[in-house]
Amino acid sequence: MDFELSEEQKAFQSLAYKFALKEFPPFAQECDREEKYPKEIWQKACEAGLVGIAIPEEYGGPGAGWMETALITEQLSRIDLGLGLAAVAATFGAENIINYGSEEQKKTYLPLLPAGKAIFAGAYTEPNAGSDVAGTSTRAVKDGSDYVINGSKTFITNGTICDYMVALCVTNPEAPKKTQRHSLIIVDAKSPGITRMKIHGKMGIRASDTAEITFEDVRVPQKNLVGKEGNGFYQLMHFFDQTRIMVASQGLGLAQGALDLALKYVQERKTFGIPLAANQAIQFQLAEMATRIELARNIIYKAAWKADNGQLDPALNAMAKFYAGETAVWVTDKALQMHGGYGYIDEYDIQRFYRDAKILEIYEGAKEIEKITIAKRLF
Structure with missing residues (x-):
């Protein structure tokens, strides 16, 4: 087994870290306090080649894995999860087009x-259908050459700033199985009948745009159907099986960033005349933090490697996301505790890491859903 990254992979890794170190600090506190989407960060990330890296070369991307x-x-995510989402989530939903879109859709x-000319969103979650994806009730009814969409979505990443969204809609309500009733449809976010409202007051990732979306008689050409009508549920499950690798990586990066902050602080902070780092209890805690992070890194890299080599493993990806999210929450808690009272004020970044971490156990499949996915494949 070769655990060594290729030179190209090391280059991507270095590019991303250096970019975040340079570009994120001036915006991190402001975007968090003001719940402000960092459009400038997104534009610079596009210019740096950090957006849409999985898009094949024939469609303008680098074709990475x-x-x-x-x-x-x-x-x-190691520097700031919310700002990092401006880059990695700018394509969210478009993965469905890569997987199932027509040639015309891919070219369009x-x-x-990657050119920085559009942002996507995945309009899946509804007020009464989160983990229960098959319970989605937004309807798309055929009328002439169009679909007419009515319904509502919530907790949609990029909801108010996206140019296009891939929406999960009921198109075949009479199908015998709930899982055969839905389709994925590309929707121009500026279409008449769409109302978008930003959700305020989030605990964390406040730099990331999150919205409620309402569709009222929204007309969309039937050619915007992604893949086969009635296959939307299965297509979306495949999408989540893939993107859990990305969310797991968010947890890994955030946990590593929290450890970085803790290591810096305990070497600078003195108590009873000596640095905190000289305290064996602190050393033991840091050792456990580093161990859990390395375990998360290994399972995530394995999941990514298998996905790139035609061995996509839904159970392994669920394990990676579940464990990385839990690790991020645990590590940020320990890191903040080491900061004492200073960790409780927003002058210190660790409190933002602490708030950001919790979403990793909730979105893209709550950790309980990940456990169900894992358990189903044990028998």
């Missing part, structure tokens, strides 16, 4: 993403 996606996501939409 899930390992490169994991490495970039890890390094950006994919080149816009």
Whole structure:
């Protein structure tokens, strides 16, 4: 087994870390306090080649794989999770086009993403259908050559700033199985009948745009159907099986960043005349933090490697996301505790890391859903 990264992978890793170190600090506190989407960060990330890296070369991307996606996501999240999402989530939803889109759809939409000409969103979650994806009730009814969409979505990443979204809609309500009733449809976010409202007051990732979206008689050409009608649920499950690698990498990067902050602080902070780092209890805690992070790194890299080598493993990807999210929450808690009272004020970045971490156990499949995915494949 060769655990060594290729030179190209090391280059992506270094590029992402250096980019985040340079570009994120001036925006991190401001975007967090003001719940402000960092458009400038997104534009610079596009220019740096950090957006849409999985898009094939024939559609304007570098054609990199899930390992490169994991490495970039890890390094950006290491400095700030919310700002990192401006880059890694700018294509969110477009992966469905890569997987199942027509040639015309791929040529129309994919080149816009790495070029910085468009942002995508995945309009899946609804007020009464989060983990229960098959319970989605937004309807798309055929009328002439169009679909007419009615319904509502919530917790949509990039909801108010996206140019296009891939929406999960009921198109075949009479199908015998709930999982055969849905389709994925590309929607122009500026279409008449769409109302988008930013969700305020989030605990964390406040730099990332999150919205409620309402569709009222929104007309969309039937040619915007992604893949086969009635296959939307299965296509979306495949999408989540893939993107859990990216979310797991967010947890890994955030945990590593929290450890970085803790290591710096305990070497500078003195108590009873000596640095905190000289305290054996602190050393033991740091050792356990580093161990859990390395365990998360190994399972994530394995999941990414398998995905790139035609061995996508839903159970392994669920393990990676579940463990990395839990690790991020645990590590940030320990890191903040080492900062004492200073960790409780926003002058110190660790409190933002602490708040950001919790979402990693909730979005893209709550950790309980990950456990169900794992358990189903044990028998």
